Amino acid sequence: MNPVPIALGFKEVESAREIDARSLLVRNWVRLKCVYGCSLYNSSLSCPPHTPDIEECRKILSEYNKALLIRFNTSERSRLEDVMLGIEKKFMEAGKYKAFSFFASPCSACKDCSPQKCKSPERARPTAEAFGIDLIDAAKKAGMKKTKGFRPIGLILIE
Numbered sequence: 001m002n003p004v005p006i007a008l009g010f011k012e013v014e015s016a017r018e019i020d021a022r023s024l025l026v027r028n029w030v031r032l033k034c035v036y037g038c039s040l041y042n043s044s045l046s047c048p049p050h051t052p053d054i055e056e057c058r059k060i061l062s063e064y065n066k067a068l069l070i071r072f073n074t075s076e077r078s079r080l081e082d083v084m085l086g087i088e089k090k091f092m093e094a095g096k097y098k099a100f101s102f103f104a105s106p107c108s109a110c111k112d113c114s115p116q117k118c119k120s121p122e123r124a125r126p127t128a129e130a131f132g133i134d135l136i137d138a139a140k141k142a143g144m145k146k147t148k149g150f151r152p153i154g155l156i157l158i159e
Contacts, residue, residue: 017142021064104152
């Protein structure tokens with residue numbers, strides 16, 4: 001199964017690249033940017049400090065060997081989430097039961113998020129940055145060129 005055409009079937013997807021998940025780098029400085037650089041830190045269960053610690057993130061990633069990087073042509077959070085979950089669902093329907101999305105921005109499933117108990121666990125996903133994943137490095141390795149203006153990048157672990 002080639003995952004790229006599945007992603008490109010969504011109009012919000014500008015480009016997609018299949019990558020070796022083992023090439024993804026988990027870096028402490030990326031997680032540090034969540035803790036000290038994001039105004040949404042500690043605002044939801046999909047953001048640190050509610051996500052697994054950095055060593056657990058490394059262990060989780062080690063269970064995958066294939067992933068998909070996705071660059072979007074929109075930055076509308078709810079659309080990004082719908083598309084990511086839609087692609088993840090298509091992978092699961094194709095037998096890729098380990099498929100798991102990382103949102104391109106903090107989860108916005110609920111208007112009023114409760115960091116104590118998630119109201120929408122079926123929709124909630126962390127960002128790659130919450131797991132310390134260096135998406136800039138991954139995009140460079142995948143040959144994704146820089147774009148003018150901000151273009152969010154999402155990640156789906158496939159198998």
